Amino acid sequence: MKKVVLVFLFLSFQISYSQTSNLLGYDDQGRLTYMPDSKGNVIPDYSNVGYHHSEKELPVVEVKKIIEPVAGDNLVHIQNAINELGLLPLDANGHRGTLLLKAGTYSVSSTIKIKKSGIVIRGEGDATVIVADKRSQSTLIAFEGNGNPIINQSSKTKIIDSYVPVGTRTINVAEGHSFNVGDRIMLERKPNQDWIVLLGMHDLNQTPGNKGDTNWTPEYYTIQYKRKIIGVSGNKLTIDVPVMDLIDPIYSEGFLYKYTWGGRIEEVGIENIRLESFFASQTDENHAWDGVTFNNVENGWAKKVNSYYFTYACVNILNQALKITVDNCTMQEAKGQVIGGRMYSFNTWGQQNLFKNCFAKGGRHDYVTGARVAGPNVFLNSKSIEAVQPSGPHQRWASGILFDNIDIQGHNLELANRRNSGSGHGWTSVSCMLWNSSADRLIIAELPSDHTNWSIGSEGPHAEKGCCNATGLELGYVESKNKHLNPSSLFEKQLSDRLNKGVNTFLNVSLTSPIDNYEMRVGETIALSAEASINLGTITKVHFIIDNQFYKEDNTASYSVNWAPTKPGNYSVKAIVFDENNYSVSSIGISVNVKPKVDVIKTYFTFKNVATGKYLESEETTLLASDSGAGEDKEWRLVETGSGDFFNIESKLTGKGVLRFTGGAAGTLIHTNFSGPKVDVDKIWKVVNEGNNIYTFETRNLGRYLYHNSDNTIIHSNKTDDRSKWLLEPVGVLSIDKNKDLDYLKVYPNPTNSNFTIELNNINATSFKIYNVLGKVVYKNETKSKSILLNKENLFKPGVYLIKVLDDQQKVYHSKLIIK
Incomplete structure (x- = not known):
């Protein structure tokens, strides 16, 4: 068993940096450094993912064709417009043009297909709806090239390193190779039977009750990683994307092959649109399963796609898709049986793909990978609510998957041994990271030998075993449980380092208001405030982000904006600081629970004392009892404070405000000039219904009651006779018979x-x-x-x-x- 000693390190240079993982550090220019184990394995750089490896922003491609919905089936209508764009030439950026679907509903009877490069489908937000009306399992929007990569078998070259560690970008190969800078290569890791036995995956069919399961084999678990040669020095090659699974000659060997991929399409996307599927019932499955799929695509995207009623996924990235970005997409109200093979909201079988700022509700596996998935792939800043099953690599040795600031509500986030689940899911993952994420439970089991997964800065109970029948497991690498670490986003920091944006600058930002788990109500306003600092350079602005959506920015040093939520819910809030080079760093997110606005009728009452028959009357600063209930100086309302049965008592007279009780054995009551709600303990009353509109009013923290004293003054007292009881007679709509x-x-x-x-x-x-x-x-x-x-x-x-x-x-x- 690997022994891990967790020691919290505080690193000091000429400049001071915030605490990070024991496996990371900072150099003197603020870049991350990586602490290797005895074999050279490090946390890999996961940042080579997404559209052009996230080195370019998603493009805004010029609209070249506009259509509006027609009556009936719109399939031919839309497909013809796409085909028309396909006849246009590619521009210098590889784009032909955007098809804009104007607002309206477009019902289609089958799959819309994009089979040429440079074509984008764009809607006008949720006002543009495409409805899949096919009554069988299908895909609504398919981006698909016409051929898989072709491997040049004659270029096969053996890797001769004595050990290839996770995270390295350099590989030594045998003499006589023909590799050059720019070559596309497959890096193949081929395990042997000893490795299958090491993992305990050789006898899955011997588990009682699982005789039909498939044992793992070296051939099936030979995995190929798409890479590109960026440096050649003799027999030493440098690749663009790090190694995501170690090659130890005891258990595996490695090879490189050249490949070509003429059948792929590039620079395609879908954005700003709502997708729906027909369904006959909650469990109906004879309708569209996927909203969007990508296959044989490189450098594509799906942005602001909201999907409803599909059985499988909003976006499903298939095996031969590379460098796809899925941004600000949602999967909600899936329709189908809640069983295996369904409701994988955001799923990838491909490589080097990025899912960020996404939302899922009620899915089974919301952020998930398929079998033998070759990394890296990244899930970033995304949320799931009412999850039915875990998120995480789902089966069969997915490598190099980063879950960065992922929030799973309702179920687990897992890097697990699922053993006999399915037909032998076994170990789901290797070299995978849970970074500053949260879930109901985080499952991370220790892998055999040098293989490792990590959970760092993540919130929730940790355990070594999830759903399935694996035995003898121990907890894997867990650091800073329930306490986030810097950088707040591992992906964003690795990306900025790789793009050389972090030189001579170190940004920090943290939210100062509100506090985490703050509670408020619809209609209230709070200040979102942040503190930001920089070592060298200039801070230009701070963005405030609510549920992964830009809200407002402030470019003054106070960095504060007001927010008045209009809908109840649990919101995530964070701040992002930018410097003059547009380099940015995110704060750790916090939660704000917005409760529904209290639905009240703002009724005023007279307070008539049960014992004396006199009415509570407002005077200059204190209170008296009056024989008559007429007049606004005898009218009061109860203002809910948002905490159970506690209220303020507020005068109808302008400028009087809520009542405050003072100390002493016979404490007086005074006006405050403050309108409610006020939550100070000396202004809060517990209202107790004694029946028949008779109430007592108990001070929150003194155990004393609103009381008509024998000298005709109004005080608070510990006496509980009828002088502490008040008949509330409504003024206004409740008084009308x-x-x-x-x-x-x-x-x-x-x-x-x-x-x-x-x-x-x-x-x-x-x-x-x-x-x-x-x-x-x-x-x-x-x-x-x-x-x-x-x-x-x-x-x-x-x-x-x-x-x-x-x-x-x-x-x-x-x-x-x-x-x-």
Whole structure:
């Protein structure tokens, strides 16, 4: 077993750098350095992925053809437009033009195919919808070349290094090779049977209950990696992308082959569009499975593609696809059986591909790879909610996969031994990384020999075993569990180092407001604030990112913007700082839980003391008791603070604000001039319903009550007699016994001490809600029925309630309900 000693290192140079992994460091110019093991294995550079290895931004290709939807089947309509673009010449950047689909719905009866380079499909956001109407398993949009790579068998050359470590870019080959700079090569790793036995994958068919499983074989697990020669010095070759799986002569041998790939297409993409599939039921599978596929494609992209109702994937990158970027795409509401081979939201079988800023809901395996996938591939800054099964390499020795700032809610993120799962999934992964990610559980098992996976800076319980029947496992490499490390994104830092953007500059940024797991409500506003610093150079701006989408920027040193979310949900928030060369660094993300806006009727009340019959009255700074309840100085409202049954008591008079209780045995009550909600402990009251609209008001932290004292002053006291009880009599809509709405909305019997009926006359209702006297919703429903029977048991205490009905024209009707 490999022994790992975890020691937290703080590295100091002339400039100070933030803490990173024990396996990484920084040089004096801020670039990452890599700590090798005894064989030279290091964390590999995963950054050679995506469109042009992420060295270029995704292009904005000129629109050359515009169409609008036609009635009926749009397949020929769209395909003809694509074919027309295919007749145009390629420009200097390899582009022919963009087909713009104007807003509308385009139903198609079969697969739309892009088979030539330089063609882009673009919509107008969710307003452009392509619907797959084929009633069988199919793909909606297929980018496909016409031929796989062709290997030149005569160029086969043996790798002669005594050991090829993970992360290296240099390889020594036998004499007499014919490789030159620019050659496309396949780097082949061919294991032997001893390696199969080492992994314990030689006897899968001997596991009880799994006699039909397939044992691993050296031939099947011979994996070829697409690379390019970028340097030749005698027999020493330098390749563009590092080695992702070690070649140890005890267990494997390596070869290089030249290959050609004339059948591929390039510079193709789909963007800014919504894709849907027909479906007959939740479990229907006779409809489209994939939204978009890429095969025999190099340098392509899918950006801002929102997919709904597909069975398998939003984007499925097949074996012969290289350097594809999938950015800001979503997979939601998959339709099909929730069983194996379905709902792989973002899936790759190919090499050097990048998925970033994506979102999935309710998938089985949301960020996932197929079998024997040759890396690197990267999943970056993406989120899954309501996950049904784990994300991670799914089966059979995927190598060099980075999961960087991936958030899986509802299930696991795994680098596992799945042993007999499927027909023998076995070890799913090698040289794979969970970096600053999170999940319900993180599964990482220690691999045999020098093979390694890593979990660094990731949040969640860690374990060595997930779903399956592997035994004798031990926990793999885990560092800084539940505490993120710098760099906040390993991929982004490796990319900036590789592109030489990190020279003589070191940027840092961190969010200072709000705190992680901050809670707020729809309608409230908070400041998003960040601190940023740089060693050499100039900070030009800070971007604030919400759920992986740009929100706002600030270019002044305070770096703060306001945010007022309009929808409830759990949001991820981070900041990105930029220097004058447009080099950027991200902060560690935080979560903000936005709760629904409290649905209340802003009703004012008079507070009538049960013992004395006098009313709570506002004076200059204090309170008195009055014989009369008339006048705004006797009207008060309860402002919910967002915390259970705690409220502010606020005067209707302008400038009086909420009540504050002071100390002392007979503490006085004073106005504050502050409007609610205020969450200070001396302004919060716990409201207790005693029945029949009678309430007590208890100070939050003193155990004392709003009290009418015998000297006619209003104080807070520890006494709990009737002087601490108040009858709340509503002023406004709840006080109206007869109004025009009664012609449309009837409640009977009313008052009632049992069941009651709400009857609607000439109202096409869409929803109705019932509020208690405090303005809180105690019951809600959506119905088209004209008569609703409700039982008061367990729902309604004695008191006054408001019924609010919303019709299909958004008109509101009210009625009062009295429960005895």
